[in-house]
Amino acid sequence: MSEPIIRLENVGVAFNAQLRVGSPRFWALEDVSLSLQRGERLGVVGRNGSGKSTLLRTIAGIITPDRGRLTRAPVSCQLLSLALGFVPHLSGRDNAMLSGLMLGLRRREILQRLAAIHEFSELGDFFDQPISSYSTGMQMRLGFSVAIQVEPDVLLIDEVLAVGDAEFQQKSGAALRERINSGTTVVFVSHGDAQVHQICDRALWIEHGRSMMEGSVEAVLAAYHAAQQTPVAAGG
Amino acid sequence: MRLHLIELILFSTYAELRAERARSYLGLLWWIVEPAMNMATYYLVFAVIFKTGEPDYLPFLLIGLTLWQWFKSCISHGGYSIWQQLPLIRQVKLPLQVFPSVQILADTVKFLCILALLLVVLWCSGHPPNITYVALLPVLLVELIFVAAATYVVAAVVPLVPDLRFVIEQVLQVVMFLSGVVFSLDGLPPGLRRWFELNPLVELLDAGRAILMRAQWPNWSALGRVALISLALYALGTFLITRLTPRYVKLPT
Numbered sequence: 001m002s003e004p005i006i007r008l009e010n011v012g013v014a015f016n017a018q019l020r021v022g023s024p025r026f027w028a029l030e031d032v033s034l035s036l037q038r039g040e041r042l043g044v045v046g047r048n049g050s051g052k053s054t055l056l057r058t059i060a061g062i063i064t065p066d067r068g069r070l071t072r073a074p075v076s077c078q079l080l081s082l083a084l085g086f087v088p089h090l091s092g093r094d095n096a097m098l099s100g101l102m103l104g105l106r107r108r109e110i111l112q113r114l115a116a117i118h119e120f121s122e123l124g125d126f127f128d129q130p131i132s133s134y135s136t137g138m139q140m141r142l143g144f145s146v147a148i149q150v151e152p153d154v155l156l157i158d159e160v161l162a163v164g165d166a167e168f169q170q171k172s173g174a175a176l177r178e179r180i181n182s183g184t185t186v187v188f189v190s191h192g193d194a195q196v197h198q199i200c201d202r203a204l205w206i207e208h209g210r211s212m213m214e215g216s217v218e219a220v221l222a223a224y225h226a227a228q229q230t231p232v233a234a235g236g
Numbered sequence: 237m238r239l240h241l242i243e244l245i246l247f248s249t250y251a252e253l254r255a256e257r258a259r260s261y262l263g264l265l266w267w268i269v270e271p272a273m274n275m276a277t278y279y280l281v282f283a284v285i286f287k288t289g290e291p292d293y294l295p296f297l298l299i300g301l302t303l304w305q306w307f308k309s310c311i312s313h314g315g316y317s318i319w320q321q322l323p324l325i326r327q328v329k330l331p332l333q334v335f336p337s338v339q340i341l342a343d344t345v346k347f348l349c350i351l352a353l354l355l356v357v358l359w360c361s362g363h364p365p366n367i368t369y370v371a372l373l374p375v376l377l378v379e380l381i382f383v384a385a386a387t388y389v390v391a392a393v394v395p396l397v398p399d400l401r402f403v404i405e406q407v408l409q410v411v412m413f414l415s416g417v418v419f420s421l422d423g424l425p426p427g428l429r430r431w432f433e434l435n436p437l438v439e440l441l442d443a444g445r446a447i448l449m450r451a452q453w454p455n456w457s458a459l460g461r462v463a464l465i466s467l468a469l470y471a472l473g474t475f476l477i478t479r480l481t482p483r484y485v486k487l488p489t
Contacts, residue, residue, distance in 0.1 A: 015486045019398065057485070061329050064482040081327045087251050089258035098251050101244040102328055130258065 004035035005075050005185065006059055006154065011068035012209075013054055028054040030209035031068070036154070041186040043200030043217060045224050051209040052189040056156045059187055075185075078103060078152035080176075082143030082163065088132040092123055092142050095131050099146045113149045120175070121145040122168065137164050144172050154185045193221055245334055249341040256342075267346045268353060275301050282418055290420060295358055295449050300417040302354045303379065303444050306347040307437065308408055310383045314339035315390035318477070318484065319398060326485050332477050336391040340384050358448055366451035375443045375454055382436050382466035388473025395484050416441055436462040 011032050014025040029051045036042055036059075046052050057063045058070065060079045085102045086095050096117050100110040110117075118127045121141045123134075131139055140163040163172055180186050180199055190196050196203060196217055203220035205212045213223050257263040275298055282288050283297070290296070314336035318325070321335050359365065394400050413419070415437040421429055432438050439462045443454035 013486075016488055018488055057326070062326065063485050079327060084327055085324055087255050089255040090251055094251060094254070097247055101240070101247055102324075102330065104240065106240055107243045107247070 002037060003073070005038050005073040006034075006036040006077075007069075007071045008032055008034050008058070008065075009069040011058060011065045011070055013051075013058055013063055014066045027209055029058065029065075032206060032209065032211045033068075034204050034211060034214060036185060036187065038153075038185055039183050040202060041180060041188065041200045043196035043203040043220075044187060044189045044206065045191075045196060045203060045221065046206040047228075050206050052206060053158055054209075055206065056158050056187060056189055059154070060156050075153035076104065077154040077156060078147075078150050079156045079158065080147055082147055083139055084143070084147070086131060086139065086143070089130050091129060092121070092127040092131055092134070093118075096142065096146050099143065100149065103147065103150045104152075105150060110149075117142075117145045117149060120148070120171075137168075140164055141168055141172075148172070148175050148179065151179075152184070154187065155179065157186065157188045159189060159191070196221065241331060241334060244330075245337050245341065248334070248338040249345070252338055252342045253345060267349050271301070271305055271350050272353075274305070278418060288419065292449060295361060295363055296420065296445060297418065298354055298357060299444050299448050300441055302347070302350055303441055304412055304415065304417040304437070305350070306343065306379070307383050307386070308412070309343040309346070310340045310387045311390055311404065311408060313343060314387035315404060316394055316401065318391045319395040319401075322395060322484060322487065322489075326489075332481050332484070333388065333474060336387045336477075337384070340380075340387055344380065344383075355448075363449055366447075368447045368451050368453050371443070371447055371454050375440065375447065375459065378459055378463045378466060379440045381470055382440065382462065385466050385469035385473050388477060389469065392473060392476035392480055395487060396480065411435075411437070433458070436465055 011029055012027055013029040014027045017023050017026050032051070032055060034042070044052050044055060054063065056079060058065060060077045061072065062079070081103075084099045086099060090098070093114065096114060097107070097110050100113075101107065105113075121127065121138075121144075123138060123142060126134065126138065127142075131142065134142070144163050157176075163169065177199070180188075186199070188196065188199055200217055202215065203217045204214045205220050205224045207227070212227070213220050260266060262269065278301060279294065279297060283293050317335035317339050318332050321332075325332065355365075390400075390404065394404075414432065415435055416432070417437075421432055421438065424432065439455070439458045443459055446452040446454050
């Protein structure tokens with residue numbers, strides 16, 4: 001097997017609980033280990049508050065671990081974020097440029113893709129109107145249309161697979177699946193078994209910030225659900 | 237990577253200015269009207285009511301306030317920029333110097349508009365352009381470095397101690413009076429004035445007034461000293477932001 005492009009060894013991440021002198025820190029991640037190969041699609045399962053989102057942001061390099069070791073090959077990681085840096089008084093076009101730049105695209109790359117963003121978002125003439133006049137669904141459509149233009153080495157997805165109304169959900173879901181199936185390395189956080197089954201080759205279960213099990217999707221989901229039904233595991 | 241960041245800073249600055257224009261009826265006019273009202277207030281209080289003015293008090297005050305306002309708005313806007321962008325910082329990995337830089341650039345664009353107006357007022361009131369205007373460029377460049385440096389340091393610290401927001405405006409008010417913006421520091425005993433001159437703004441205001449009011453070259457050695465202090469402070473600000481970045485994302489929401 002080739003060298004992993006991302007490897008976490010016993011990683012812990014602590015946050016400040018309050019803005020108080022001497023306030024205790026809480027460990028959102030206690031002890032998580034994983035390794036990610038190029039082209040692999042890893043599903044992360046766990047209950048709310050188990051540290052899944054913190055794990056994604058640690059892999060993205062946004063959060064630095066407080067203990068343990070994180071090694072990353074020189075690859076670009078993108079957390080799929082919609083409406084990143086949107087400014088209400090600016091037009092959809094300007095916000096697409098701003099958001100694209102924040103996601104790491106160059107200006108000329110965005111200019112080349114503006115027509116595609118405009119078309120995909122289905123905003124029509126609204127594209128040149130301030131986004132303060134948009135509905136939430138329209139903003140999400142624009143946000144998704146920009147985010148899907150970025151082609152990172154590692155795509156990190158936190159639950160969001162499809163946005164907007166039923167029709168756009170189908171379209172955005174299809175675009176994202178196409179990206180996922182095109183060989184991009186993916187880490188996908190989800191509650192839904194079906195999606196993890198559909199997308200991922202491997203899965204990691206984390207609980208209270210600790211990695212409990214890493215392996216095949218079937219085995220990990222089976223162990224995860226078995227633990228949910230026992231009173232001890234369900235208590236925390 | 238560097239070019240990408242420059243593109244991001246420039247476009248964000250454009251976005252900031254454009255959004256600001258859209259937030260009010262008078263839009264861009266406020267860039268001029270607001271500082272003009274501010275200057276008129278100071279003139280009314282100190283020159284007309286208290287008659288504290290010396291000869292040529294109007295240009296003295298206008299130059300002081302124009303250069304001061306640049307510094308103050310950068311601190312007031314850029315100093316809070318990282319703190320205000322914490323939700324965004326939790327979503328994307330970016331060098332955080334971007335956020336104060338955007339505010340500094342936006343305020344510098346506004347400053348240049350006010351400076352242009354100031355020059356017209358000065359020419360109309362008997363202080364025509366002169367050869368020493370050449371020195372304005374280095375003086376403004378040094379002030380830009382100083383402004384950026386101070387803004388970076390404030391921007392680095394505010395997210396960790398947001399309480400500073402309640403103190404900064406008061407501190408700025410005191411610094412304004414200690415920098416000779418409204419009152420001339422020439423009346424101070426020379427021993428005491430030397431202490432005041434440790435404040436880079438005092439030298440920068442002196443240099444600006446020398447050029448614009450008296451057609452005199454600035455004190456180059458003083459300007460060089462301010463440039464060195466500013467560069468050192470700039471390095472400190474950059475270091476602090478880089479060093480503290482891992483802590484910002486772990487602050488409570």
